[in-house]
Amino acid sequence: MIVNNGANLSKEYFISYLKLVREARSFSLEQAQNYMVNYFFKNNNDVYGKDSYRNFLQAIEILK
Incomplete structure (x- = not known):
């Protein structure tokens, strides 16, 4: 994307x-979360802004 x-x-x-x-x-939610943090956010929570990272965390909670 x-x-x-x-x-x-x-x-x-x-x-x-x-x-x-x-x-x-074929990842679990936890594996997908780690993948996103490492490769999408490049280990920088603010790379796409604080609001985007907050929305990412909220999406994880919804999927739990």
Whole structure:
């Protein structure tokens, strides 16, 4: 997925992205979360802004 660095990414975006990662890689939610932190956020929670990271965390809670 292409991401615009200036965009505030929504919970719905992250729910879809996490589902895609889980399905494509046969990951658990925890594995998908770690993958996203390492490769999507590049180990920098603020790379796409604080609101985007907060929405990512909320998406994880929804999927639990």
